[in-house]
Amino acid sequence: MHEFGIADGLLKVAIETAERSNASRVEQVNLKIGALAGVVDEALIFAFGALSEDTLARNARLVIEAIPVTCYCETCATVFEPPRFSYRCPTCQTLSRSVKTGRELQLVSIEVS
Numbered sequence: 001m002h003e004f005g006i007a008d009g010l011l012k013v014a015i016e017t018a019e020r021s022n023a024s025r026v027e028q029v030n031l032k033i034g035a036l037a038g039v040v041d042e043a044l045i046f047a048f049g050a051l052s053e054d055t056l057a058r059n060a061r062l063v064i065e066a067i068p069v070t071c072y073c074e075t076c077a078t079v080f081e082p083p084r085f086s087y088r089c090p091t092c093q094t095l096s097r098s099v100k101t102g103r104e105l106q107l108v109s110i111e112v113s
């Protein structure tokens, strides 16, 4: 379960952020996770909860914005959301080889108090 590795990284950044701003606790961690990032939200939330016990980030909320997969068509420059693993452009039917979004695993912001 690689979510533990990701949660560990997030936790370190969250605690550093809280310490740097002399905060007493981490309230919330905001993330963007793409549909192709291979991260299971529930597993990440569970891992973060388990690892953050006895830290400034105990009981912090993990807010995950899910980013859908979008493709770019090189033929007609359409950006589209492919229906379930068919990466064909709905406008000109060319098969896209360019996944534009969906792979993100991005820490957006950390809220401390």
Ligand SMILES: [Zn+2]
Residues within 6 Å of the ligand: 073, 074, 075, 076, 077, 078, 089, 090, 091, 092, 093, 094
């Ligand atoms: Zn096209």
